[in-house]
Amino acid sequence: MNGRQTEGKNNSPALLEVSNLSVSFDTPQGELQAVRGVSFALREGEVLALVGESGCGKSVLCKAVMKLLNRNARVKSGSVKVDGMDITNYRERDMERLRGKLFSMVLQDPMTSLNPTIPVGEQITEAVRVHEPKLSRAAVRARVLELMRLVGIEDPESRYRLYPHNFSGGMRQRSVLAIALASRPRMLFADEPTTALDVTIQAQILDLLREVQRKLGTATLLVSHDLGVVARVADRVAVMYAGRIVETGTAEEIFYDPRHPYTWGLLRSLPAWAEPGQPLYTIPGMPPTLIDPPRGDAFACRNKYALAIDYEEAPPMFEITPTHLAATWLCDPRAPKIAPPVGGEARG
Amino acid sequence: MDEILLDVRGLTHRFRLNRRAVVRAVDGVSFQIRRGEVFGLVGESGSGKSTVARCVMNVYRPTSGQILYKGVNVCDPRQFRANRAMLQTTRQIIFQDSTSSLNQRMSVADIIAEPMAIHHIRPKRGTLRDEARFQLKYVGMDASYLDKYPSELSGGMRQRVAIARALSMEPELLVADEPIASLDVSIQAQIINLFRHLQEEHGFTFLFIAHDLSVVRYLCDRVGVMVAGKLVEVAPTAELFDNPLHPYTKALLSAIPIPDPRRERARTPYAFDPARFERDGELVEAAPGHLVLRKGGGAE
Numbered sequence: 338m339n340g341r342q343t344e345g346k347n348n349s350p351a352l353l354e355v356s357n358l359s360v361s362f363d364t365p366q367g368e369l370q371a372v373r374g375v376s377f378a379l380r381e382g383e384v385l386a387l388v389g390e391s392g393c394g395k396s397v398l399c400k401a402v403m404k405l406l407n408r409n410a411r412v413k414s415g416s417v418k419v420d421g422m423d424i425t426n427y428r429e430r431d432m433e434r435l436r437g438k439l440f441s442m443v444l445q446d447p448m449t450s451l452n453p454t455i456p457v458g459e460q461i462t463e464a465v466r467v468h469e470p471k472l473s474r475a476a477v478r479a480r481v482l483e484l485m486r487l488v489g490i491e492d493p494e495s496r497y498r499l500y501p502h503n504f505s506g507g508m509r510q511r512s513v514l515a516i517a518l519a520s521r522p523r524m525l526f527a528d529e530p531t532t533a534l535d536v537t538i539q540a541q542i543l544d545l546l547r548e549v550q551r552k553l554g555t556a557t558l559l560v561s562h563d564l565g566v567v568a569r570v571a572d573r574v575a576v577m578y579a580g581r582i583v584e585t586g587t588a589e590e591i592f593y594d595p596r597h598p599y600t601w602g603l604l605r606s607l608p609a610w611a612e613p614g615q616p617l618y619t620i621p622g623m624p625p626t627l628i629d630p631p632r633g634d635a636f637a638c639r640n641k642y643a644l645a646i647d648y649e650e651a652p653p654m655f656e657i658t659p660t661h662l663a664a665t666w667l668c669d670p671r672a673p674k675i676a677p678p679v680g681g682e683a684r685g
Numbered sequence: 686m687d688e689i690l691l692d693v694r695g696l697t698h699r700f701r702l703n704r705r706a707v708v709r710a711v712d713g714v715s716f717q718i719r720r721g722e723v724f725g726l727v728g729e730s731g732s733g734k735s736t737v738a739r740c741v742m743n744v745y746r747p748t749s750g751q752i753l754y755k756g757v758n759v760c761d762p763r764q765f766r767a768n769r770a771m772l773q774t775t776r777q778i779i780f781q782d783s784t785s786s787l788n789q790r791m792s793v794a795d796i797i798a799e800p801m802a803i804h805h806i807r808p809k810r811g812t813l814r815d816e817a818r819f820q821l822k823y824v825g826m827d828a829s830y831l832d833k834y835p836s837e838l839s840g841g842m843r844q845r846v847a848i849a850r851a852l853s854m855e856p857e858l859l860v861a862d863e864p865i866a867s868l869d870v871s872i873q874a875q876i877i878n879l880f881r882h883l884q885e886e887h888g889f890t891f892l893f894i895a896h897d898l899s900v901v902r903y904l905c906d907r908v909g910v911m912v913a914g915k916l917v918e919v920a921p922t923a924e925l926f927d928n929p930l931h932p933y934t935k936a937l938l939s940a941i942p943i944p945d946p947r948r949e950r951a952r953t954p955y956a957f958d959p960a961r962f963e964r965d966g967e968l969v970e971a972a973p974g975h976l977v978l979r980k981g982g983g984a985e
Binding site for chain 1 (some may be wrong): 729730839840869870871872873874875877878881882896897898899900902903936937940941942943944945946947949950952954957
């Protein structure tokens with residue numbers, strides 16, 4: 338299987354270590370294998386981006402780590418370690434203590450994650466109170482104002498009493514981030530945090546994430562399908578396809594020296610790479626259904642570079658550099674050498 | 686001179702929220718679209734792009750202004766009634782959210798054939814079902830999808846069905862309101878290619894509304910930029926990207942993310958303060974075909 342443990346060779350210790358994690362959903366059609374043997378590590382103070390198409394298991398993976406999965410989901414195998422402590426078999430009561438302190442989450446749409454009937458300041462106050470119940474009223478208020486300033490809400494005293502509908506999309510997402518940071522988490526999970534925002538606001542929120550992460554040293558797991566977003570903030574990138582991580586490396590390695598054909602496809606289909614007058618590149622076919630996934634490499638039938646072995650046996654993670662791993666047989670020394678169709682710098 | 690298919694003149698649309706508050710969603714917008722042209726309308730959410738599209742499609746009745754389609758003022762009820770069949774068959778719209786724009790209780794074949802059934806158009810290819818099969822094939826889906834329901838399809842597939850439905854009328858003007866915003870990157874590329882292919886083959890006229898500028902740059906011939914209900918700049922695509930004049934356009938262009946870590950990180954977006962946005966002014970031709978909103982107008 339491709340659960341070979343090669344992560345964590347970097348010097349800083351791994352805060353979160355997920356190894357060989359598999360998650361399945363019981364559906365009327367059968368067992369849906371949403372996450373299939375995923376291993377990764379998140380280190381102190383880094384931003385790891387999880388990239389892939391919808392349905393590839395990015396969000397399920399996040400939820401599995403935080404144990405927020407629905408009842409019909411089962412963690413089939415694997416372990417989740419935090420600070421070397423195995424939390425795989427923690428119960429809900431134990432998890433409640435960890436959530437917030439250890440990890441917080443920022444969701445895609447700030448409109449649905451805020452309560453429209455409560456002023457924003459009070460919603461942040463609530464989050465502070467839950468995690469620090471012994472704080473005096475004045476101290477709580479000071480902390481809320483400090484949080485609001487931290488996420489770039491100017492003049493927090495007068496904005497404290499405003500409602501979410503008084504705020505613009507960017508300001509709402511800042512408020513959500515303030516709530517997520519209220520408990521001083523060590524890890525922040527951001528699930529498509531800028532998808533619902535305008536392009537002009539997007540860069541501001543990303544820079545804010547980066548700045549907060551530098552100030553507080555919070556490790557961030559960023560889930561996104563937008564490679565432009567990933568290029569701006571990520572230290573490391575993990576590309577997911579059909580429930581597996583198919584390539585992982587530093588942002589430079591993934592963007593300038595991608596090795597997996599799926600990563601090539603993702604990069605090439607961006608309009609920024611298109612030659613004027615030429616049709617955009619598209620990855621042929623569709624992602625496979627994860628109920629009864631295909632044997633071998635799940636990407637093989639969409640991959641024009643596929644080798645015979647791809648249809649038989651799933652490729653292991655090949656090591657290209659200590660930080661750069663790719664699950665494709667093309668990296669095997671016996672495979673034919675193929676010049677990657679992408680890599681290098683974007684036009685325009 | 687090419688024929689002007691759609692001529693929007695001083696379009697204004699206000700939404701009344703309550704007795705006092707009125708939102709000027711669209712404020713004195715004028716532009717022309719020539720036959721066979723792909724015109725892009727960009728701007729951030731709430732800038733009034735969709736309201737323009739809906740006024741053009743007679744979904745909303747504008748507060749003031751004229752929309753001339755083939756010389757017919759579609760906002761005038763009398764002219765509209767007189768040309769109803771022409772207006773309803775030759776203009777089509779594709780919405781952003783295919784989940785809500787397709788009837789969940791109708792099969793794909795029925796969805797695609799419905800416009801023809803409504804307008805009593807005799808199918809060119811025999812039966813309505815054959816026509817649906819043809820259109821479906823045209824947008825890259827095979828006949829096995831004919832009896833499926835929208836809930837059984839993925840987002841990209843549903844958007845293709847919405848496109849097939851619009852194409853079944855062989856429209857002259859196709860309005861697409863953020864048709865790819867909710868799709869994945871790789872599916873987006875497929876739909877953009879489809880649009881491009883269809884435009885080349887059919888030569889239909891396109892009003893393409895988007896917030897993703899890299900897509901607009903790739904697909905459109907001319908682009909209009911909207912802020913807070915105002916059209917601030919109109920120019921041919923290459924001209925707009927090479928030589929943006931309005932501060933908002935500059936901000937918008939500088940905000941396009943580049944999929945390249947080193948350059949993306951070095952980039953500082955150009956700041957634009959919407960509070961200090963100058964609403965007054967007129968569109969002035971700064972270069973041939975390049976209009977920009979400037980205070981006090983000025984000589985042509």
